[in-house]
Amino acid sequence: DVGDAVAEGCSEACWEQSPVQCGEIDLSGAWLQLSSQHLSDFGGTPPPPCTDTEHPKILITGSRLGQLGVGLAKLLRRQFGKNNVILSDIRKPQTMSTIMVCPFIFSDILDSKNLREIVVNNNISWLIHYSAVLSAVGENNVALAKEVNITGLHNILDIATDHGLRVFVPSTIGAFGPSSPRDPTPELCVQRPRTIYGVSKVHAELMGEVRRRYTDTQRYQVTTTTGMGWISAASDYAVQIFHTAVKTGCFECNLRSDTLLPMMYIDDCLRATLEFMEAPADSLLSRTYNSAR
Amino acid sequence: DVGDAVAEGCSEACWEQSPVQCGEIDLSGAWLQLSSQHLSDFGGTPPPPCTDTEHPKILITGSRLGQLGVGLAKLLRRQFGKNNVILSDIRKPQTMSTIMVCPFIFSDILDSKNLREIVVNNNISWLIHYSAVLSAVGENNVALAKEVNITGLHNILDIATDHGLRVFVPSTIGAFGPSSPRDPTPELCVQRPRTIYGVSKVHAELMGEVRRRYTDTQRYQVTTTTGMGWISAASDYAVQIFHTAVKTGCFECNLRSDTLLPMMYIDDCLRATLEFMEAPADSLLSRTYNSAR
Numbered sequence: 001d002v003g004d005a006v007a008e009g010c011s012e013a014c015w016e017q018s019p020v021q022c023g024e025i026d027l028s029g030a031w032l033q034l035s036s037q038h039l040s041d042f043g044g045t046p047p048p049p050c051t052d053t054e055h056p057k058i059l060i061t062g063s064r065l066g067q068l069g070v071g072l073a074k075l076l077r078r079q080f081g082k083n084n085v086i087l088s089d090i091r092k093p094q095t096m097s098t099i100m101v102c103p104f105i106f107s108d109i110l111d112s113k114n115l116r117e118i119v120v121n122n123n124i125s126w127l128i129h130y131s132a133v134l135s136a137v138g139e140n141n142v143a144l145a146k147e148v149n150i151t152g153l154h155n156i157l158d159i160a161t162d163h164g165l166r167v168f169v170p171s172t173i174g175a176f177g178p179s180s181p182r183d184p185t186p187e188l189c190v191q192r193p194r195t196i197y198g199v200s201k202v203h204a205e206l207m208g209e210v211r212r213r214y215t216d217t218q219r220y221q222v223t224t225t226t227g228m229g230w231i232s233a234a235s236d237y238a239v240q241i242f243h244t245a246v247k248t249g250c251f252e253c254n255l256r257s258d259t260l261l262p263m264m265y266i267d268d269c270l271r272a273t274l275e276f277m278e279a280p281a282d283s284l285l286s287r288t289y290n291s292a293r
Numbered sequence: 294d295v296g297d298a299v300a301e302g303c304s305e306a307c308w309e310q311s312p313v314q315c316g317e318i319d320l321s322g323a324w325l326q327l328s329s330q331h332l333s334d335f336g337g338t339p340p341p342p343c344t345d346t347e348h349p350k351i352l353i354t355g356s357r358l359g360q361l362g363v364g365l366a367k368l369l370r371r372q373f374g375k376n377n378v379i380l381s382d383i384r385k386p387q388t389m390s391t392i393m394v395c396p397f398i399f400s401d402i403l404d405s406k407n408l409r410e411i412v413v414n415n416n417i418s419w420l421i422h423y424s425a426v427l428s429a430v431g432e433n434n435v436a437l438a439k440e441v442n443i444t445g446l447h448n449i450l451d452i453a454t455d456h457g458l459r460v461f462v463p464s465t466i467g468a469f470g471p472s473s474p475r476d477p478t479p480e481l482c483v484q485r486p487r488t489i490y491g492v493s494k495v496h497a498e499l500m501g502e503v504r505r506r507y508t509d510t511q512r513y514q515v516t517t518t519t520g521m522g523w524i525s526a527a528s529d530y531a532v533q534i535f536h537t538a539v540k541t542g543c544f545e546c547n548l549r550s551d552t553l554l555p556m557m558y559i560d561d562c563l564r565a566t567l568e569f570m571e572a573p574a575d576s577l578l579s580r581t582y583n584s585a586r
C-alpha cells in the first residue's frame with residue numbers, strides 16, 4: 001500500500017524533483033514526457049541510451065488502476081532502484097500516491113511510435129504489459145477490447161522483438177472456462193473462455209509460445225497468472241472477510257464451508273512475476289505458467 | 294475438378310453474360326464490381342436487396358487458390374443455383390476455369406467498407422471465409438499473417454454481426470499441437486499450436502464460441518475442419534499415391550505400414566460444411582466442430 005512508499009523515504013517519493021542519472025547526462029524526470037519532436041523544437045537531441053547493465057530498465061503499462069502495477073513497481077524498485085522502473089498509462093493515476101512510488105508517464109499501447117520512443121529514450125529492457133480491457137468492460141465494448149487486448153498486444157510484441165525486450169503479460173483465470181478441469185487446473189488443458197477478455201488472453205498465451213521460437217535469444221516471455229482473485233469481485237469479498245475478521249475478531253461468511261475461492265496471495269504473485277522475469281531463458285520449459293498452482 | 298463445371302453447361306459457365314435476376318431488377322454480373330460511388334457518379338442508386346428467401350446468397354472469400362473454394366462453390370451452386378454463390382479474392386483466379394463455376398469478384402477482407410458494400414449490394418446471407426495466410430507463408434511473414442488472419446477475421450465477424458450473416462470459418466489441423474491427444478483428437482482438448490497460422494485459427498474458434506452469445510439469433514457459426522489433408526504437403530503426397538496407384542496399378546510408399554496420415558475425403562468435408570451451415574442454430578451444441586472425427 002501507499003504507506004510503504006511514503007515510509008521508504010520522502011526524498012524518493014517526489015520523482016519530479018529527483019534527477020535520473022543516465023551516463024553523463026543529468027535529466028529531470030519530467031524529460032520522460034518530452035517527445036523527440038519536442039527536443040528537436042528546442043534544438044536538442046535525444047540522449048544516448050543508459051549503459052547500466054547491472055539492472056533492467058522496466059516499463060509497466062496500464063499502471064493507473066492500482067494494485068498490480070503499483071504493487072509490482074514497489075517490489076521492482078526495491079530490487080533495481082526507483083529510477084529503473086517507470087509506470088505508465090493513457091490516463092493520470094487515480095491517486096497522487098501512485099506517482100510517489102516511481103516515475104509515471106504517458107504511454108499508449110495503440111500508438112506504436114509513442115511506445116518505441118519511450119523504449120528507446122529510456123533504454124527499456126523489460127516490459128511488464130498490464131494494459132487490458134477487463135471482463136465486464138470488454139463484454140460491453142467488444143471493439144475496444146479487441147483493439148486494446150489484441151492489437152495493443154501485437155504492438156507490444158513487435159516492439160519487444162525489435163528491441164530484444166523481455167516481456168511479461170499476465171493472463172487470467174478467465175482464460176479457462178467451464179470445460180477446463182479444476183482443483184487444481186493443470187498447466188495445459190482445454191481453454192474455452194466465455195468472454196472477449198478471456199479469448200484475448202488465450203491469444204496472448206499462444207502468441208508467447210509461438211513467438212518464443214523466433215525470439216529465444218531475446219527471452220520473450222509470457223505467463224499466465226490464473227487463480228489470482230485480487231482483481232475480481234470475489235477478491236473484494238475476500239479482502240473484506242480478512243479485514244473484518246482481523247478488525248473485529250469475527251466474520252460471518254455466507255459461503256458453504258466446502259466452497260473453494262480461486263485466490264492467490266498478492267505477494268506470492270508478485271514474487272512469481274519477478275522470479276519468472278529473472279529466470280534464464282534456457283531454464284524455462286514453457287512461456288506460459290499457471291502461477292497459482 | 295474443372296471438367297465438372299464445364300460439363301454442367303456452357304451457358305452457365307460464362308457468368309459475365311448471364312444476368313443476375315434480383316426482384317424486378319436485371320443486373321449484369323459486372324455490376325457486382327461497381328461501388329456505390331460509381332453508381333452515384335452516374336446518377337444511379339444501389340438496387341434494393343433481393344427478396345428471395347428460398348436460397349441463401351453466399352459469398353466465398355479467398356477463392357482464388359482452388360480446391361476448397363471452388364469445390365464448395367460447385368456444391369453450393371448445385372444446391373442453390375449458380376447466381377446465389379459468389380467467389381471472391383484480392384487477385385484474379387489462377388485459372389479461367391474458376392470463373393466458369395460461379396461469379397468471381399474482387400473482395401478485400403482488410404477493407405471493411407469494400408466488404409460491406411459487397412454484402413449489401415448482393416444481399417449476402419452466408420459468408421464462407423476461406424481467406425487466410427497459411428502455415429509456411431505465415432511463418433515467413435508474421436505481420437501479414439496477423440493482419441489477414443486476425444484483423445481480417447475481426448472484419449468478417451463484425452460485418453456478420455451487423456448484417457445477421459451465417460459465417461463459416463475453416464480451422465486447421467495446425468490449431469492443435471504436439472501436446473494435443475491423437476487417434477482420435479477429441480472435440481475439446483489442449484490446443485498449443487506451433488505456427489502463427491495455428492494460433493490465429495484457435496483465435497477464430499474462440500471468437501466463434503464467445504460471439505455466439507451475442508449473435509445466436511443471427512446464427513453466427515464457426516467450425517473446425519481439422520484432419521483434412523488436402524491443403525498440406527501431406528495431401529499432395531496422398532494424391533500422388535492414389536493417382537499413381539490408379540494409373541499404373543501400383544505405388545511404392547515409403548511410409549511405415551502403421552503410419553496414420555490425417556486425411557479426410559474432400560467430398561465428406563464439403564458435405565459437412567453445407568450441413569453445418571444449413572443446421573438450425575438451436576440444434577448446434579457448439580460453434581466449433583472437428584469434422585474429421
